[in-house]
Amino acid sequence: xxxxxxxxPARWFKALRRTRLGDPCLKTYPRDCGDxxxxxxVAFEAGRTLKETFRLAQLExxxxxxxxxxxxxxxxxxxxxxxxRFETVxxxxxxxxxxxxxxxxxxxxxxxxxxxxxxxxxxWDECLVVSEPLGVVFIMASWxxxxxxxxxxxxxxxxxxxxxxxxxxxxxxxxxxxxxxxxPFYLDNECFHVIIAGxxxxxxxxxxxxxxxxxxxxxxxxxxxxxxxxxxxxxxxLILGSKNPCYVDQHCDIATTAQRxxxxxxHNAGQSLAAPDYILCHTDVKAQLVQALKCCLxxxxxxxxxxxxxxxxxxxxxxxxxxxxxxxxxxxxxVGGQVIEAEKYIAPTILTEVVESDPIxxxxxxxxxxxxxxxxxxxxxISFINKQEKALCVYAYSSxxxxxxxxxxxxxxxxxCSNDSILQSLMxxxxxxxxxxxxxxxxxxxxxxxxxxxxxxxxxxxxxxxxVTYLRYPPYExxxxxxxxxxxxxxxxxxxxxxxx
Numbered sequence: 001x002x003x004x005x006x007x008x009p010a011r012w013f014k015a016l017r018r019t020r021l022g023d024p025c026l027k028t029y030p031r032d033c034g035d036x037x038x039x040x041x042v043a044f045e046a047g048r049t050l051k052e053t054f055r056l057a058q059l060e061x062x063x064x065x066x067x068x069x070x071x072x073x074x075x076x077x078x079x080x081x082x083x084x085r086f087e088t089v090x091x092x093x094x095x096x097x098x099x100x101x102x103x104x105x106x107x108x109x110x111x112x113x114x115x116x117x118x119x120x121x122x123x124w125d126e127c128l129v130v131s132e133p134l135g136v137v138f139i140m141a142s143w144x145x146x147x148x149x150x151x152x153x154x155x156x157x158x159x160x161x162x163x164x165x166x167x168x169x170x171x172x173x174x175x176x177x178x179x180x181x182x183x184p185f186y187l188d189n190e191c192f193h194v195i196i197a198g199x200x201x202x203x204x205x206x207x208x209x210x211x212x213x214x215x216x217x218x219x220x221x222x223x224x225x226x227x228x229x230x231x232x233x234x235x236x237x238l239i240l241g242s243k244n245p246c247y248v249d250q251h252c253d254i255a256t257t258a259q260r261x262x263x264x265x266x267h268n269a270g271q272s273l274a275a276p277d278y279i280l281c282h283t284d285v286k287a288q289l290v291q292a293l294k295c296c297l298x299x300x301x302x303x304x305x306x307x308x309x310x311x312x313x314x315x316x317x318x319x320x321x322x323x324x325x326x327x328x329x330x331x332x333x334x335v336g337g338q339v340i341e342a343e344k345y346i347a348p349t350i351l352t353e354v355v356e357s358d359p360i361x362x363x364x365x366x367x368x369x370x371x372x373x374x375x376x377x378x379x380x381x382i383s384f385i386n387k388q389e390k391a392l393c394v395y396a397y398s399s400x401x402x403x404x405x406x407x408x409x410x411x412x413x414x415x416x417c418s419n420d421s422i423l424q425s426l427m428x429x430x431x432x433x434x435x436x437x438x439x440x441x442x443x444x445x446x447x448x449x450x451x452x453x454x455x456x457x458x459x460x461x462x463x464x465x466x467x468v469t470y471l472r473y474p475p476y477e478x479x480x481x482x483x484x485x486x487x488x489x490x491x492x493x494x495x496x497x498x499x500x501x
Contacts, residue, residue, distance in 0.1 A: 028195035030204050033165065036193040037208055040136045040163035043190040049133060049161045052111060054188075058158045059107075061186040062100045062151060066093050072178055073147060080146070080172040082313040087268060092147040095426055099152050102428045102445055103159040110159065110449050113458075126460040131453040133161035134235075135211030140202055140225070142216040142239070143169035143315055144271045144366065149216045149239070150179065154192075156448020162212075163191040167205070169217075170198055171315050203228035210234055212452060216273065217241070218364060219437060237441030237451055239273065240434055241364040242392040242414075246276035246421065247381045247407060249398035250284045257397040257419075258292030261370075262300065264421030266348045269312035270368035271319075274393050274415075274425040274432075277365045278354070280381045283374040290350060290372060294335045297348045305347050306340065314344040314367060323367035327351075330360035331371055356384075378403055382410045390414075390436035395421050414438050 028036075048054065066073065073093060077083040103110075116127035137157050141150035150168050157164045166183075168176035180194045197205055199221065206213055206228040215225045216239040229236045248257055264275050281289050301308040314320040323346055324339050336349030346367050354360060354371040361371065375381045385394065394413040396404050404418045414434040417424040425432045433442030441451055471480045 028197055030201070030208065033195050033197070033205050034208050036165055036195065037136060037210065039190055040165065040193065043188070044133070044135055044163045048188070049158075049163060049191055052107060055107060055158055055161060056104055058187055058192070059100045059104050059155065062155060062158070063097050065182055065186040066097055066151075069178075069182060072182075073175070076174040076178045077147070077172070079174040080143075081268065081271065081315055082311075083268060084310050084312065086310070087312070088147075091267070091426070092145060095148050096151040096155065098428055099155045099444070099448070103155050103449070106446070107159055110446060124462065126458075128458040128460070130456045130458055131160065131449070132456055134452055134454055136163045136165065137212040137214065137452055138165050138167070138206065138210040140167045140213070140215045140217070141169055142273060143171035144268065144273055146172040146175040147179075153214045153216075153237075153443050153448060153451075156443055157214075157452045158192075159449050160452035162452050164193075165210070166192070166194045167197045167202065168194065170196065171319075206234065207231060212237070214441075214443075214451070215239070222439065237443070238434065238439035239432070239441075239443070240392065240437070240439040241273050241366070242277070242390070242434065242438040243361070243364065243388055244275065244277045244391045244393040244395065244413075245381075245385045245388070246279045246395040247375075247378070247385075247397065248279055248281045248285065248289055249378070249396070249400065249403050250282040251399045251403070252285075252397045252419075253399065254285060254288050254292050258289060258296050260420050261395075261397075262293055262296040262348075265370045266297070266300070266311070266368045267422070269314060269346070270348075270370075271312075271315060271366050272422070274422045275365075276370070276393075276395050276421055277391075278361065278371040278373060280373055280375050280384060283376055286352075286372065286374050290334050290352060293350050293370070297335060297350075301348060305336075306338070306343070306345055311348070311368075314346060317341070317344060319366055320344045320346065323365075323369065326359045326363065326365075327367075327369050330354060330358035334372075336368075378406060382407060385411050390434070390438055392434045392438040393417065393422075393425065412436070414442075 070093060074085045074088045077088045111131065113128040113130045116129065139150065139153045139157065146168055150166055154164055154166060168179050170176060176196055180196060183192060183194045203224050206225055209232045212235050213225060213229050214237045215222055218241045222238045222240045226236055226238060246261060261276055301311045305311045314323060320341065327349060331351035331354035334350045334352045336347035338347040339345065348368045351360065351369060351371045354373050360369065375384065390412050392414040394411050394416050396407045396418045398404055408416050412435060415424045415432060424430055428445040430444060431442035431447040432444050433439055443451060471483055
């Protein structure tokens with residue numbers, strides 16, 4: 001198998017200078033990004049990314065980069081989010097490696113044309129759906145999971161045969177700089193580029209006219225990206241934050257439920273697109289659940305989470321201040337509530353006596369705060385969920401399969417998970433994406449490949465059957481129309497007789 005093309009000596013030394021520890025990465029301006037886009041487009045139009053061997057080599061290079069620089073990624077995410085090593089390796093690095101290895105193992109099958117089932121009208125024809133790459137795509141990653149949300153889409157883009165420009169979030173500056181430094185050593189220098197761009201400048205980059213834009217982040221920024229892309233008719237995939245509800249039924253294992261919800265909500269200090277945003281708890285088990293959640297927090301992070309090496313920090317002061325103000329103006333603190341601005345620390349917090357009008361219920365939660373609301377029955381929970389915008393994820397905890405089935409069918413969301421949280425958003429065989437206000441499109445595995453592919457329909461037909469198809473040509477005669485009308489009545493049972501024309 002071929003290896004990725006080596007950069008030229010001049011470019012190699014330029015990359016080497018960028019990789020010296022302590023060297024800041026300069027911001028990439030739209031003009032510079034335009035130059036990178038043109039380089040990538042030249043490479044794409046030359047057919048550089050089309051061969052299976054090239055794609056496999058690039059995917060293997062992604063895996064090598066993560067394996068050979070695991071310590072660097074742990075250090076970068078530790079600086080950006082105080083993210084524990086365990087969380088970085090499991091939820092960022094292993095997840096991306098699994099995506100790349102899954103793509104490597106399935107690429108040949110994905111690239112093969114898909115034959116459409118034949119009917120009487122296509123007996124002597126060949127009908128195919130061919131997946132072809134879109135061109136040069138733009139990937140913008142959320143700061144919540146800066147490696148995962150940058151490289152999982154990239155794996156799909158590479159597998160589908162595209163070139164790509166990647167923009168890690170400026171909020172996680174150390175991770176962005178690390179990707180900027182390492183990428184030239186592992187991926188093709190003409191096809192793949194990492195830029196350092198300001199969040200508020202991203203729409204200007206989108207207007208450069210890429211062939212597809214993939215964005216993960218909050219709704220406000222996602223809306224600006226979509227508007228900028230619409231100006232050039234650029235297709236978009238949006239993975240957007242939302243108010244992810246979590247229903248807790250009176251019939252469930254409270255101890256396990258609390259453990260799984262607490263892990264999902266307070267992982268990465270609550271900075272997650274897929275974590276439960278609030279609990280709709282049956283009133284009969286509220287006291288038990290709150291007490292179980294309190295016990296879980298002590299078990300996970302000790303009596304003082306500030307001292308725990310398993311608990312992270314808020315990414316920056318802007319997010320910290322927003323989360324602190326929201327916390328102080330919502331409900332009643334049942335557990336936690338401590339904040340330390342100098343450390344960007346917010347303790348794992350459970351809120352009770354929360355009402356729908358509280359600030360915590362009016363915006364996405366990107367911090368370690370979990371509001372608990374009560375409902376009297378499943379119907380009330382469904383009604384509450386359906387009043388809100390469609391969520392990225394809906395969660396349900398119950399030992400009653402009828403409750404799970406009812407909630408899954410009566411609500412609409414990007415994904416659904418029963419008796420656990422977040423895992424459905426990490427599985428390579430399941431699509432992860434939103435619906436309505438939580439986004440459009442999806443990623444993971446084959447779904448990433450399809451996101452970055454154009455599925456071209458192809459009909460391969462000969463000319464010898466003209467003895468029948470002549471009926472469609474002018475001059476139009478009533479006899480020919482009668483034959484075609486008769487054929488169309490047969491098509492209801494024979495799968496398309498009249499299509500033979």
